[in-house]
Amino acid sequence: MIEPPRPEARPHTIALHGAEIPDEYAWLQQRDDPALIPYLEAENAYAAAVMADTSALQQRLYTELRGRIKEQDLSVPVQRGPFLYYTRTEAGRQYPLVCRQLAPDGPEAILLDVNQLAEGHSFCSLGPLKISPDHTLLAYGLDTTGGMIFDLFV
Amino acid sequence: MPDRVALMAWSLEWGEDGRTLYYTVFDHAHRPYRLYQHSLGEDTANAALLYEEPDERYFIDLHKTRSRAYLLLRLHSHDGTEVHYKPAGEPAAPFMLFDARRSKIEYKIEHQGENFLIMTNAEAENFRLLVAPTSDPTQRRELIAHRPDVLLDGVNAFADHLVVYERRAGLQQIRISAPDGSGERYVPFPEPVYSVTPEGNEEYATHTLRFAYSSLVTPRSIIDYDLATGTWLLRKQEDIPSGYDPSLYVAERLEASAPDGARVPISLVRRRTTPCDGTAPCLLTGYGAYGNSYDPGFSANVLSLLERGFVFAIAHIRGGHELGRAWYEQGRLGQKQNSFSDFIACAEQLIAQRYTSPARFAIAGASAGGLLMSAVVNARPDLFQAVLARVPFTNVIAAMLDPNLPLTIIEYDQWGNPHDPEQFRYMLSYSPYEHIVAQAYPHILATGGLNDLQVPYWDPAKWVARLRARKTDANMLLLRTNMTAGHSGASGRFTRLEETAFEYAFLLKALGCAEVEPAGV
Known part of the structure; x- marks a missing residue:
């Protein structure tokens, strides 16, 4: 029997409008509390241990889910001025490529490969992406934390 | 030669000169609050601050009209909106105020030819559409009047067409007309229950409306709909390489009765062979906040559950926009608990109709x-x-008492302000x-x-x-x-x-x- 983590209850109350609301786990809100990360990691380990008897099922489900994705795929192109813009994905790669071609069937130019941008990051998500009106420049935002805060690149 | 800005928020637009960039940034609480204008090649530290929103309930965003003629700065909270506009091709032009913010008044504007279109809930709970000349935006007349049974959900202006997204009886509709509202017609959809999402549609001078169509049984399909001829062109359908046969599945719509008598829609999907005798496992999901509707669309992932005999169901509870603006209002602030009792009513309905039973019943929400x-x-x-x-x-209490969280001040108008004793007591009650x-x-x-x-x-x-x-x-x-x-x-x-x-x-x-x-x- 695996024992679950039992985080410390530290007496704390929120007093407001005459009410006394106990909040014994308020300390978990302190990101720099030294006990925080060990607690979250202990919960992750406990969850994995409780679910260990489903590891074959998890693998099977993953195979089913992945089997429903067309790994090499292409979005329906959007025409902007003389170009067709589209994204595509490649088999075995986590992130899309942003591409364009001269309409109707010019050669492909890869504008951004998010797989490359994601290198060295455990999280990577494209934010707003805008082509300049003359189609010579690309401005885009990139979030590498999951906080939806973007770095802007031109 | 990259120009780089850290901590940008969600909005980013080019000026029509191709040398000017506009972008928003966050404050310490992750609230988009400032709009900057940057000239390419210059130090981004010198970008001009065009606007700063002092009210912490308001987020700002910027976008260009489809016509590319105007930049629209939109200041929005759960209590109201305020739009400022300027010509997109004039970097030196100032932003002009459209309508000042008023409590409970939300509006959006679009540009079409010589006019602005204004979608507003002023004197119209489910919104109505007004039109005003760009030369004098105060001269307004009504294009689409308020309808008690139809929610005006969005408007897209094209050079030759006006596209209006609506909701009636929980279903999405797309209404097409000439810019003056004449020649009105609706896009016909092939199934009784479905989900539609506009896709891109960045070009102004086009006769093609692109949207994604799906249902609980039909995989996501990209449709190019010809606004002039009504031709429905399937451009692409989500491909499921390991195989999928939609004829093996059936989608249904039910209704549950909430404790106060409200009729709450439920959408569900199952394999045709899944028994309705109370033995099937079921996953019921719901959301019910911010006026976001939970439309019944396709999920390839859910097939892993359906193939194992599950019923998958969505409870269209109050707090969403499914049945109009009132459906949202009745699921927020001092009426939030309707969302919960609606969901429980849906769960009980599924049990009563023997789709599942408590020992086989799972629920999910994010x-x-x-x-x-x-x-x-x-x-x-x-x-x-x-x-x-x-x-x-x-x-709810601890989060709403933390002003450093991004969704705190703006959310007072969604959940309540804990500093108000009456709202505090209601929030604490649930x-x-x-x-x-x-x-x-x-x-x-x-x-x-x-x-x-x-x-x-x-x-x-x-x-x-x-x-x-x-x-x-x-x-x-x-x-x-x-x-x-x-x-x-x-x-x-x-x-x-x-x-x-x-x-x-x-x-x-x-x-x-x-x-x-x-x-x-």
Whole structure:
């Protein structure tokens, strides 16, 4: 029997409008509390241990889910001025490529490969992406934390 | 030669000169609050501050009209909106105020030819559409009047057509007309219950409207709809390489009666062979906040459950926009608990119609849908066997008392302001973390993201910690925190599937379905 983590209850109350609301786990809100990360990691380990008897099922489900994705795929192109813009994905790669071609069937130019941008990051998500009106420049935002805060690149 | 800006918010637009960039940035609480104008090649530290929003309830965003003639700066809260506009081709031109903000008044504008179109809820709960010349935006006349049974959900202006998105009886409609509103017609949809999402549509001078169409049985399809001829062109349909036969599945719509008599729609899908005798496992999901409608669209992932005999259902509870603006208003602020009682009514309806039974019943919700999960499981732990709460909002009081969280001040108009004694008492009456009691709870899996700025990691953590201390059962109670991601979980498409596989394995184990062989395709 695996024992679950039992985080410390530290007496704390929120007093407001005459009410006394106990909040014994308020300390978990302190990101720099030294006990925080060990607690979250202990919960992750406990969850994995409780679910260990489903590891074959998890693998099977993953195979089913992945089997429903067309790994090499292409979005329906959007025409902007003389170009067709589209994204595509490649088999075995986590992130899309942003591409364009001269309409109707010019050669492909890869504008951004998010797989490359994601290198060295455990999280990577494209934010707003805008082509300049003359189609010579690309401005885009990139979030590498999951906080939806973007770095802007031109 | 890259120009770079850190901490940009969601908006980014080019000036029509191709040398000017406009972007928004966050304040310390992750609120988009400033608009900057940057000339390419110059030091971004010298970018001009064009606007700063002092009211902490208001977020700002910027976008260019489809006509590319105007930049629109929109200041919006859950209480009202204010739009400023300027010609997109004139970097030196100032932004002009369209209509000043007024409490409870929301509006959006579009540009079409010589006119602005104004979608507003002024004297129109479900919104109406006005038109005014760009030369004098105060000269307004009504193009589409208010309708009590139809919500005006959005407007797209094209050079030769006006496209209006509506909701009637819980279903989305697309209305097409000439710019002056004449020649009105509706896009016909092939199934009785479906979901439609506009796609791109960036070109102004086009006769093609692109949208994504799907239903609980029809995979996501990209449609190019000819606005002039009404031709429906399927450009692409989501391909499922391992195989999928839609004829094996059936979608249905039911209704449940809420305690106050409101009729709550339910959408569901199952394999035709899944028995309706109370033995089937069921996953019921819902959201019910911000006026976001939970439209019944296709999910390839859910097939793993349906192939194992599940019924998958969506409760269209109050707090969403499904049945109009009133449906939203009746599920927020001092009426928030309608969302929870609606969901419980839907669950009871599914049991009464023998789609499932409590021992086979799982529920799932994310974010504000996690508030829903944590609230209904406090109230009716007996109805469910398993709960999946993704990034759940459970600490309503603690979160709304933390002004440094991005969704605090702006959210006062969604959940209530705890500094107001009356609103505080109402929030405290349902805040799920405060109502965890010593009772038997279902199996529970909560997820969080350490970098989540919408629902902080500590919200699910505190919920699980207190549940563990108080609950009286021996059921599973799991907390899974992604230490390198935020509100939406992992970013890589395969890593995300690993998360889903874990969650489904939890549901199958909790419902005693871990050994069930999936039916063939």
